[in-house]
Amino acid sequence: MSEAVSKKGAGPFSAFERMVAWRYLRSKRKETVISVISMISFIGIMLGVATLIIVMAVMNGFRAELLDRILGINGHLVVQPIESGLDDYEEIAARFNGIAGVRYAIPHVDGQVLASGRRTAGTGALIRGVRAEDLAKMDSVSGNIQQGSLEGFSGDQGVAIGSRMAESLGLSVGDPITFASADGDVTPFGTTPRVKSYPVIAVFQLGMSEYDASVVFMPIEEAQLFFNSDGVAQSIEIFVDNPDAVDELRPAIEDAAMRPVFLTDWRQRNQTFFSALQVERNVMFMILTLIVLVAALNIISGLFMLVKDKGRDIAILRTMGATSGSVMRIFFMTGAAIGVVGTIAGVILGVIVCLNVESIRQFFSWLSGTTIFNPELYFLSQLPARMDIAETISVVLMALTLSFLATLFPAWRAAKLDPVDALRYE
Template structure:
C-alpha cells in the first residue's frame, strides 16, 4: 500500500496527536505498550520452552544415545554380532556396548542409590568434557577408579581421592544367606552433565570393572545407538528390531522419555495459545484508539473530503496510522524479548534475591540453568500474528472514517 505525500503527511500528523488530544495519545501509547509486552512475552516463553526441550534432548542423548538395544533379563550374550548388525544399519552413526545397573553406594555413613555405568574407553574419553574435578584418564580397567556425578559427590561428601563403597546385592552364598558384595572404588573424577537426575546418581567405570562388579562375565546390558536423524529413529532401527526379536528390545528416546517430552509439547502449545490472547487484547487497544481518533477528527475528515480527498485516501491514512502503532509495538517487543533472553539468568537470580525463593530448583527442573533457543520460524510467526491482528483492528475505524458524509458533518458549520 503506497501512500501519496498528502496521505503520508496526514498519517504522521495523526500518529502524534496535539496538546488537546492527550487522552488519545495515552490510549495509543498503551496500545504500543501492550503490543510490545505481548510480543516480548511470546518470544521469551517460546524460546525458553524450545531451549528446555533442545537442551534436555541434547543432554539425554549425549549420555544415552538416541536409542538402546536392551537385552531381556539385562544380559546380552554374543553381543559382538548384534553390535556389528546395528553398526551396519543404514542411518546409524555410532553404536557402543553399555552396562547400567542400579545399586547402592556408601561413604562416611551416608548411603545413596546410584546407577553404575560401564562404558567403553571411547565413551569415557567423550565424558571427559564434562569433568569438573579430577581426570577421566585415570579410569582404566582393573584400576579401581570411578567417576561420579557432582550432585552425588555433594550428597555423600566425597571428593577426588576418596574411596566409596559400592554394594551389589547379588553376592556370594553363605550358611547365613546371600552376602552382598561390597567393593571399594577410588573417586578419580567428578563430572557434571547438567541434568540433575544424572548428576545425583551416575557412577561411571570401565566396562570390564562393571562386569566384574556385577558378575556378568562377558555379557553386557545394552547397546547405545546414535542415528543421523533423531526424529526418524524408529524407522531407522526397525530392521534392528526384527533381527533381535526374542533376544532384546529396541527403545528410542521418544519411548524412554515419552511422558516428559509429551508434557513439554502440551505445555508449549498451551502457553502459545494463552499468550496469543495478549496480542488480541493489544489489537482491541489499537481499535479503540483509532475509533477515538476518528471521532475526534470527524470535522477534519469532512473538510478533507470537501477538498477532494477520496474515500480510498482516508482508508489508507487510518489503516497506516493504526498499523504503524502495531508495527512499533512489535519491533519494540522483539528488542525487549531478546534483551530479556540475553540476561535471563541474571534476571532469575535477581528475582531470587528479592523474593528469597529458589525459582530454578534443578531437582524439579532437571537442568541446572534456564535454557533458551530461539526459532526464527516461530519468531516470524509471532511477528506475523501481531501485524495481521494490528491490521485487522484498523479496518473498522478506517472504513468508518472513509464513509464520513461531509454534508452531514458540516451542515451547521
C-alpha cells in the same frame, strides 16, 4: 486538478493518503487523549511481542538444555535383545557405528545396588558398566570431571561417581565405595548378597541432580562379573546426530543387528516429561498472546475516538473528491502504523533481552540480594535462551495480523461516514 481527483480519486496508498495518515498520528494539544491511547497501544504491542519472544526462547533453551542433560548419558535409541543375551555386543556395536547418522553405539550392563561410603547411611545407586573408550566419548561425563581422571578406568581399578553422591557419602578421589547387590552368589544355603568395594577414581557433575546423586560408571568387564552376566551386555545405546530423526534410522539399525531386537527411543522413554513441556509451552504462547490482543483492542478504541474527532475532516475530504476507499485506507494506515512500529520495537527488545538474559538475571539477583534461578532447584547453572527463527516469525505475523484486524472496523466506519451528517451541526 480537483476535477481529476473527483473523477479518479487518490490512488491506493498514495502519497496523499500516507500524508493524511501521518498527520492523524501526530500529537496535537486537543488530541491528547487519543495520543495517549495510541502510545499505550504501541507500548502494549511492543511489550507483548517482546515477552512472547523472550518466554518462547527461554522455554526452547530449557528444552534443549534438559534434552542435552537427559540424553547426555542415555542413548537416543536403546537396542535390547529378544531371544538371547548380547554375547556378540562388540561386533553389533561396530556395525551400528558404521551406519550414517549414528554418532556412536555403547554396550552396557546396568544394575541397582546399595552404595555406602564413609558415612553409615547408604543410598541407592545405578551402576552402568561401559567400556573405557565409550565413556571417553560421552562428553557430558568425560568433559565434566571435577576430581580425578578416567585414565585408570579399566578392570577393577576403580569407578566414577556423581558429585552429589560423593557429597552425600563423604567420598573423594581415592576413597573406597562399597556396593551391595541382592543378586549375589548361589550357595547351598541360598543366594547371598554380593558386597564389594572399589576405589573412586573420578567425580563428575552432569548438572542434573538425579544423575549426579545416583549414577555410577564401572568398567563393563567388572560390571559383568558383579552382576553375574559374564561376557554378555544387557543392551546397546545408540547416540545419533539428529535426535528428532531417530525414526529414519530404525530400519538400518534393525538390519545391522542381524537378530531380533526391541528398539525404544528417547521420546518413548521420556514421553510424559517432554509432552508436559510442550503443553506448557503452547499454553504460555496462548496466554501471552492476550497481551497483544489487549493492545490491539486499544488500537480499536483509539481509532474510534479519532474517527469521531475527525468527522468534519472526513466530510471535507469526501467533498473534495476522496473516495470512501481512500478514507478507509487512511485510517487503516493510521492504526496499522502503531501495530507495525510496535511489533518492530518488540522484536528488537526481545532479541536484545535474549542475547543478554544471563547478564540481566545476574543484575536482578544482585539488585534483590537473592539467587534468581537457583541451579540446585532448576539443575542448570545459567538461564538458557535459544531463539527459533520460525517461531519468531510466527510471533511477528500474529502481532501484525491482530493489529491489522483491529483497524478494519474503525476504518470501515470512517469510510461509511456521511459527509452531510458530519457537516450538518458544524
